[in-house]
Amino acid sequence: MHRSILVVLMLWVGHGEALHGQDSTSRPRFQLIVHGGAGALRARHLTAAQEAAFKATLYSALRRGYDVLNEGGTSLDAVQAAIQLLEDSPLFNAGRGAALTSAGTAELDASIMDGHKRKAGAVAGLKRIKNPIALARLVMERTPHVMLAGEGAEALAQEQGMPLVPQAYFLTEERKRALRKVQNSVPVPAGSEYGTVGAVALDSRGRLAAGTSTGGLTNKRPGRIGDSPIVGAGTYADETCAVSATGAGEYFIRNVVAYDICARARYRGDSLNVAANDMVLRKLVEQGGDGGVIALDKHGNVAMPFNTEGMFRGRIGPDGKAAIQIYE
């Protein structure tokens, strides 16, 4: 009697571990993780209403991706759907509401990677594309290239029937204020420091995908390109592992963060948690690189470390229940 209760308990605990992100090797169940950037998000700076608005938008993005996965769609489609919704929201630093360059312009970067096919598409320095993640996907699927920048990328969009939007579409008062503050060396308000968006997903057929979209850093030099469109740095997916990063891009480029996490798991046999934590909580911290990642492996294990005060993040699985968090 006692022994059977113990066995049931052990099984139950084992199940709980798989759901809560400790490494398991069970068969894949679909998963979608999104982030909305990492940064200084001191509670006193985010009002309850702001916090609710961020969470509601993350929730909508998770549900959008969930619908794709739940209908048997691909992780690639789920990643794109979730990111597009976040790009359309002025709250996040991607698409509308992008952080502004020192010249007051929006220059957008994005990338997407299909881990199963090991294909990737990326765009950088866009000024007139409403959904950079959609154009990144067109680069992947309709050209022999991986990355297109600026006018050449926008020409592809036009060729493929994707309408251009005016610069003004991207510019919000909030981001203009944040730029003025940075230029006057005043600390920026919560949520305007980072706010890049990204997603990683595993579909019911075990295929992984990752994507990231951003306006980059407030007050960046015109022409600066961050890690988000760089495959291996801000975004990476293969057959076993998918990562999307957010933070001070230069550090993520120099440390090839997304790829390094997957490589450590693959070559050293590190668990996803160990690999992601060591990169974000030790290596980047030692160098002063602020930020975080969302990572997912083919078994559905999840890691979401960040070394900032908070990271907008959320997760949804087959039960359709979304878990959304900002702080530790």
Ligand code: ASP
């Ligand atoms: N990583 C992005 C960049 O450096 C910014 C961010 O994640 O907030 O462009």
